[in-house]
Amino acid sequence: MRRLLILMMGLTMSWSIQAQEFDYSSWSFSYYAPYAIQAGLKVGKTIPINTWTTTTGKEQETDNSLLIQPQIAYFANPQVQQNYLANIELGYARTREDRKFYNIASIGLGFIYAQQFVDGSVAIGSGEVSHNKENINYFVPTINYEWGKKPKNKLGYYFKGFWGHRITGQRDNSGFLGLETGLKLYMN
Amino acid sequence: MDKREFIKKGLTLGAGLPFLSIILQSCGEESLGAPLIDTNFSGNVIIVGAGAAGMTAAYLLQRNNIPYEVIEAAPVIGGRVKRIQDFADFPIDLGAEWIHTDPSILSEIVNDPTVTGDIDFITYNPQTIHLYKNGKVRERNWFNNFYSEWKFKNTTWFGFFERFILPSIEDNITLNLPVTSIDSSGSTTTVTTAHGNVRQADRVIVTVPIKILQDEVIEFRPALSSEKREVINNISMDDGLKVFIEFKERFYPDALLFGSFIEALTADDKTYYDAAFRKGSNRNILGLFTINDEATRYTSLGSDERIIEEVINELDDMFDGQASLHYQNHVIQNWSAEPYIRGSYSYTFSGSQNSMVDTLKAPINNKIYFAGEALSIDAQATVHGASESAYDTVRRMLSA
Numbered sequence: 001m002r003r004l005l006i007l008m009m010g011l012t013m014s015w016s017i018q019a020q021e022f023d024y025s026s027w028s029f030s031y032y033a034p035y036a037i038q039a040g041l042k043v044g045k046t047i048p049i050n051t052w053t054t055t056t057g058k059e060q061e062t063d064n065s066l067l068i069q070p071q072i073a074y075f076a077n078p079q080v081q082q083n084y085l086a087n088i089e090l091g092y093a094r095t096r097e098d099r100k101f102y103n104i105a106s107i108g109l110g111f112i113y114a115q116q117f118v119d120g121s122v123a124i125g126s127g128e129v130s131h132n133k134e135n136i137n138y139f140v141p142t143i144n145y146e147w148g149k150k151p152k153n154k155l156g157y158y159f160k161g162f163w164g165h166r167i168t169g170q171r172d173n174s175g176f177l178g179l180e181t182g183l184k185l186y187m188n
Numbered sequence: 189m190d191k192r193e194f195i196k197k198g199l200t201l202g203a204g205l206p207f208l209s210i211i212l213q214s215c216g217e218e219s220l221g222a223p224l225i226d227t228n229f230s231g232n233v234i235i236v237g238a239g240a241a242g243m244t245a246a247y248l249l250q251r252n253n254i255p256y257e258v259i260e261a262a263p264v265i266g267g268r269v270k271r272i273q274d275f276a277d278f279p280i281d282l283g284a285e286w287i288h289t290d291p292s293i294l295s296e297i298v299n300d301p302t303v304t305g306d307i308d309f310i311t312y313n314p315q316t317i318h319l320y321k322n323g324k325v326r327e328r329n330w331f332n333n334f335y336s337e338w339k340f341k342n343t344t345w346f347g348f349f350e351r352f353i354l355p356s357i358e359d360n361i362t363l364n365l366p367v368t369s370i371d372s373s374g375s376t377t378t379v380t381t382a383h384g385n386v387r388q389a390d391r392v393i394v395t396v397p398i399k400i401l402q403d404e405v406i407e408f409r410p411a412l413s414s415e416k417r418e419v420i421n422n423i424s425m426d427d428g429l430k431v432f433i434e435f436k437e438r439f440y441p442d443a444l445l446f447g448s449f450i451e452a453l454t455a456d457d458k459t460y461y462d463a464a465f466r467k468g469s470n471r472n473i474l475g476l477f478t479i480n481d482e483a484t485r486y487t488s489l490g491s492d493e494r495i496i497e498e499v500i501n502e503l504d505d506m507f508d509g510q511a512s513l514h515y516q517n518h519v520i521q522n523w524s525a526e527p528y529i530r531g532s533y534s535y536t537f538s539g540s541q542n543s544m545v546d547t548l549k550a551p552i553n554n555k556i557y558f559a560g561e562a563l564s565i566d567a568q569a570t571v572h573g574a575s576e577s578a579y580d581t582v583r584r585m586l587s588a
Binding site: 035038118119120123128129166175 | 466
């Protein structure tokens with residue numbers, strides 16, 4: 001009877017238990033490529049704020065975590081725009097304990113300080129080129145999806161896509177999307 | 189066209205909006221080379237055509253103290269480098285407009301460290317980009333991350349040549365002399381013009397547009413080889429048109445492209461654009477740049493009146509009648525109707541571009557040389573490509 005009760009609970013609902021959950025605490029170092037063509041670097045930290053395990057029908061245990069991920073990044077469109085990003089994401093991470101990979105879905109809010117090349121001059125004698133830049137501030141809400149490999153010896157890798165909007169009062173808004181790939185150095 | 193050429197064209201073609209050119213910027217350009225050339229050549233040279241290639245070739249001969257004369261068919265210099273100064277409060281390029289590589293190329297063309305003076309440029313990275321497809325205009329500002337080039341800020345390509353190249357060569361340019369034949373069968377080469385003028389030269393550099401060679405406007409004696417003729421006929425140079433319209437109010441984005449993202453990515457044959465972008469102007473000047481079949485749609489209408497009517501109608505359809513509401517003035521440059529140009533610029537090569545260019549570049553009896561934008565491998569269809577071709581041709585000619 002007791003076994004039957006446990007089985008029924010597993011079949012019909014997720015069940016939280018305290019167990020040896022996968023710990024997402026890590027530092028990330030990534031190649032950050034908005035629009036897939038801009039070149040950038042991003043450093044971030046993943047901080048779990050709540051972790052629990054659920055068991056589904058086939059007694060497969062799934063680790064779940066709520067995470068916050070503060071990040072800073074630099075990316076550039078050479079001779080067009082230089083960008084400095086501070087970003088924070090709130091994510092939900094999920095992985096089955098018998099799998100080698102994890103998934104994170106998150107929402108983010110970032111601030112970009114951009115230096116837009118607007119004009120300049122070239123000295124005809126020397127060929128020296130100087131540029132004038134305009135500073136632009138953007139807020140960048142995003143949704144993100146990350147797929148990563150759990151670590152072996154504390155080192156894992158991941159791929160991430162993001163989509164959002166660059167919002168500014170200084171000019172027209174525009175979409176913001178791109179890719180990120182990098183390594184994660186796990187703390188535990 | 190092979191894959192390499194396709195990618196190259198996607199990156200470099202046209203004065204329009206070749207997307208992905210951002211990648212090109214980081215590829216770098218080959219240096220044009222030293223302007224002073226070790227040579228034993230002591231004869232005189234005739235340059236046919238006073239466009240970018242012809243002027244650059246003349247400038248190099250001047251620097252090397254080689255006697256030369258530039259013969260231009262049109263009543264003005266410049267060829268496809270042309271400006272209008274009194275349409276807006278900034279000069280407008282009616283022909284080549286964009287700087288398709290790092291602006292330091294301007295210094296490379298002049299190639300003289302003793303020259304003083306700066307050229308101001310703008311980073312041409314349109315911020316508001318719209319796509320027109322299936323009857324709707326859609327905002328696609330994020331496309332601006334895929335495209336950036338440069339333009340002159342308060343001058344033009346013509347102004348650049350006028351200021352830095354022309355002063356040293358203008359006394360050697362003769363206008364209104366269409367060349368009808370070039371005869372290299374004798375010990376010297378005879379250049380005959382439409383007015384019956386005959387000139388003798390030890391070397392001739394032909395810099396006319398490829399379309400002029402296709403149409404056999406100039407008769408070569410002896411005739412061009414079948415290989416050369418085949419190459420000339422297998423380079424496309426189709427219609428080209430630019431229209432600039434002043435409006436009382438602005439209702440258009442920085443750039444308006446046509447088709448899907450992929451089509452906008454690969455096609456460069458029609459663009460509406462804010463011609464005053466970053467020019468420091470308060471005027472609302474919309475430009476239309478179009479080449480090939482898209483241009484033919486307008487040029488085939490037969491008159492400037494019908495062209496502007498068609499353009500305004502098209503804009504009205506896209507922008508709810510605002511074009512005719514705010515229209516003030518316009519100027520049309522129909523390059524296909526220019527008798528000594530007859531189109532836009534070299535576009536596709538039906539075959540290996542490298543080998544075709546090599547065939548065309550090969551001098552005839554070491555007397556007749558060719559130069560022009562079509563002969564630049566690295567920068568075909570650009571002004572700096574025309575200059576690069578002139579550097580290469582003059583160097584080969586004086587070194588032969």
